[in-house]
Amino acid sequence: MKLKLLALITGALILVHASSSAQSKHTFALGDSTFLLDGKPFQIISGEMHYPRVPREAWRARMKMARAMGLNTIGTYVFWNLHEPQKGQFDFEGNNDIVEFVKIAREEGLWVILRPSPYVCAEWEFGGYPYWLQNEKGLIVRSREPQYLKEYEAYIKEIGKRLAPYQINHGGNILMVQVENEYGFYSNDLEYMKINKKMFEDAGFDGLLYTCDPMNTMKDGHIPGLLPGINGQDNPAKVKRTVNANHDGKGPYFISEWYPAWFDWWGTPHHTVPAVKYTGKLDSVLANGISINMYMFHGGTSRGFMNGANFKDNTPYEPQVSSYDYDAPLDEAGNPTEKFMAFRGVIEKHLPKGAQLPPVPAARPTISISAIKLNRYASLEDILPVPQANPVPLTFEDIHQDYGFVLYRTTLNGAKNGVLKLKDLRDYAVVMVNGKEVGTLDRRMKQDSMQVILPAGKVTLDILVENLGRINFGKYLLQNKKGITGKVLFDGAELKGWNMYSLPFKTLTGIKYQSGTYQGDSPVLKKGTFSLQTVADTYLDMSNWGKGVVWVNGHNLGRYWRIGPQQTVYLPAEWLKKGQNEIEIFEQLSPRKDEVKAVEKPILDKLQN
Template sequence: MKFKHLILSATLILNVINTIAQTHTFTLGDESFLLDGKPFQMISGEMHYPRVPRQAWRARMKLAKAMGLNTIGTYVFWNLHEPQKGKFDFTGNNDVAEFVKIAREEGLWVILRPSPYVCAEWEFGGYPYWLQNETGLEVRSKEPRYLKEYESYIKEIGKQLAPLQINHGGNILMVQIENEYGSYGSDKEYLAINQKFFKEAGFDGLLYTCDPAPDLVKGHLPGLLPAVNGLDNPTKVKKIINDNHDGKGPYYIAEWYPAWFDWWGTKHHTVPAQQYASHLDSVLAAGISINMYMFHGGTTRGFMNGANYNDQNPYEPQISSYDYDAPLDEAGNATPKFMKFREVIQKYLPVGVKLPAVPAAKPTISIPAIRLTQSLSVLNILPTAKTNPTPLTFEDLHQDYGFVLYQSVIEGGKTGVLKLQQLRDYAVVMVNGKTVGTLDRRLNQDSLALTLPAGKITLDILVENLGRINFGKYLLQNKKGITQKVLFAGEEVRQWKMYSLPFANLNGLKFGAVKHDSGSPVIKKGGFNLNKVGDTYLNLSHWGKGVVWVNGHNLGRYWNVGPQQTLYLPLEWLKKGHNDIVMLELLKPNQNKIDGLNKPVLDQLQP
């Protein structure tokens, strides 16, 4: 009987795969999308492959099906796939084609958004940092250097994903060109070049644009379907699309926001489930297709968070958690919002269709207190320096993310103000190897009063890139580090050594036993043993500011200002037996212990 059951299960899976693997048609009707000539209401949820461990993609998609989604939306991230000019990467968590194929196996369609600008609360809005080193290059424009790099990138994306479009037997229904362009510009010639590039890259199915309602006229390319973001009044959705699409539909909300994201030092954002369940009901009742942003946010790991900045608001770097108060939480578990949305969606399923059961929550564990028994001062791991009379930016150093240490020797025996002109973004200032203060761009801090001892003084300034701006007119003002000059007591400090510390990996670090720390940023290492694995959360509320790696995986940044006080550690990256943990701590070098929790803390601010 068991063998027979396995055969039936395998047959069922193959039938699901074959259903989507057949060549289908997907076209625009006057009111609805048409799948194989029949009206099709897209109920989609956004989920980004780099924000979820590859081993968990399939499980998240099963939950998408259980909530009633028939489609998954995802951006494609240029800076992941071409981290250095001409060097492309589609391996591991960057294997976007495999992400799309798994969706097909799970009976899900895909909406693809390779833009190439994505916003997404992502570093530089998805652009690779090295674009800023191309003299005269202007993103989101007809500037020739930009178009050359853009064309090269989108052709590589086309090689990976164009064969997976529905008109080639795949499951990609539509492909979005650009992304909310109307919020940035209004050049229709530029949009037409986007369309041309996409078609030449092999994206020969349905293309569309998306924009917030106030900017849709500027960002829409006539001839393509205009989708609207951030609007869920059915009458208004239909009117704005009719007005820009020859009086016709289909009607598509490309970003419907049932939640919102967080940034450091600001309260955690939540949106009541019941309030948005009623909005979802009215939209689906009107026959409008929808992509909820986000269905599942996940985590922005490593150094890939972006930041907001405009003339009214200060610099606002986003936190590592991208929980987003979404229907599926950061760890991939169904929330009350998920269940309420599922109830609504069930009302609009075809007759006879029942939703799969909701998978049980993943197991969680609380790791007992971990002692960090090895330590290394950041000042003792410096690579070969680059020298220059004035400070060099990250971009000058051909460094993408992480930290740069700026070092100079100055004459002491005086009191004065140290001023870093255009600091980007956070600095730990050290005198003779000891921390004397910090400067924070969020708070418009660029100056520190110092009294220096007599003699020659070593001035070290460790600068962190907290994330490049990802939205608005300042995309081209995104260089990092000390971007102008340094003054002390009114005089310019010159003759600098720059040490690149990208922390792309921790290979080669030689730790010693923990001892009384000198008062400067440190890297600490420890280990812990597990009898079983489960999702867990590292409690960082008693630490200062830094980054955590477990078993070589960068879990993201922590910062006790909040609102995020924990880092999510997925069970997929833990193992039975011994596990390694490494922490870079900027502010509290004498901390030596960290503990685990079985749930996140995302809503606690500290002064």
């Protein structure tokens, strides 16, 4: 009994000490050449990791990995489109619980750099903007336009209400807060940047604010009085010279985005960069006392429909893959890579005397799953909701739909053939005649027309259009509506009388499946079950399928597309369970497929025709 009482008292003292330590206030300030934590020089060694790209259940494990590599700080964007998916409706639950993410970082001994600037880029849908901004009349993002500033202010105040109390000057672990994001890349309205700064302050962000821009655009994106962070530059002399020129001849010196790797988009080779190309640069930066934020330390996965896309003049539309592995030090599943170990070795050289890094946690176990049979299906016709009718096609935004698919349907007289043309298709279309697929159109390939033969009689023309990701970078942020955004012509004549069926696939609850083998020739939703005795990470091998989306136990794991380079879909252990599990697949191109397997290693580097 005495031993039990002693244990309880000891436990209580530990909890009190932990709570007191967590709430103890620190100071964080700018010195002439270094950051000052409690008045002493402090070098930020940070790695970027985004809370929605990692299962909430795995946040802590990833942060332990960060500590093991030698990081003392985690950087993260805050994603407006997740937190205000519809105007005035805020969501901070589940994987959107950014406050819990910050708290766990503190418990794991990590500081946080917060990047709530409403535009994030991040290879994320619409650069983080919620789709509904495009429905606000006259609204112009990243400008002084009043309606934009009004919506922006409401959002940033909501973020401030939740996160400002966790700034270091209020006893929390948020060291710095970033204002806007690489604005100099976009424009040069410094009055707009000053408005940003004031909005952040009014939202309660009264600690250390900073901007981030590449060296060659800093003059257009930085405003006096804020620390200028530099993106994409790791030459110590250039970093110091640029910061000095924009900060009254002083530091501290901060590389706000350091890129030891890169991301992927559909139909192009997987990007990898050997660690040896960056270890020397990291060593030089740290030796010169420069603080750094690695983009990315851990990429994770852009699940659901959250990948973005790139598009510039005279280049193709480039939607990014769901895997955000990024060839980062920590791979998509959170395992240490060769790059992790190499960077850990460099950081270890620069630790304060007597300091030691924690041991590297073991890699996560993986399992394979032999053939999973999908023996139930729901045809496209079976899952259609009540449509919206209109003489001409309506965009996703017109029908207040954010992501997923819209089926466009009209009827016309047959017994003829001609060219079907979709003006300004965004982004991918499966074309069907009387329920049978006759072809596809792909914005990436600048395809908007195809020859179609119509049988005799009344013909139903269906066009299933997928939003492959809104543009997340550059001037085309203002041209991001989805669906059929122009006219539809057949044999030169405009087609009228359309029904729009909304298929956002936010949930698959309530869908009625039937047993048996699907014999149709149009997109289909399939369902199966599989049983597990052991739960661990695995990768669904979709290389023999066509194109679509996968859900397991209700979690949308992201897109697959046989063109690659990504051929597997990462399935985290946290979303599996012992016993029976459910898998659902929406397949657009190969509707007769009914079997899938899971493998122990990802396939991220395989292109197919």
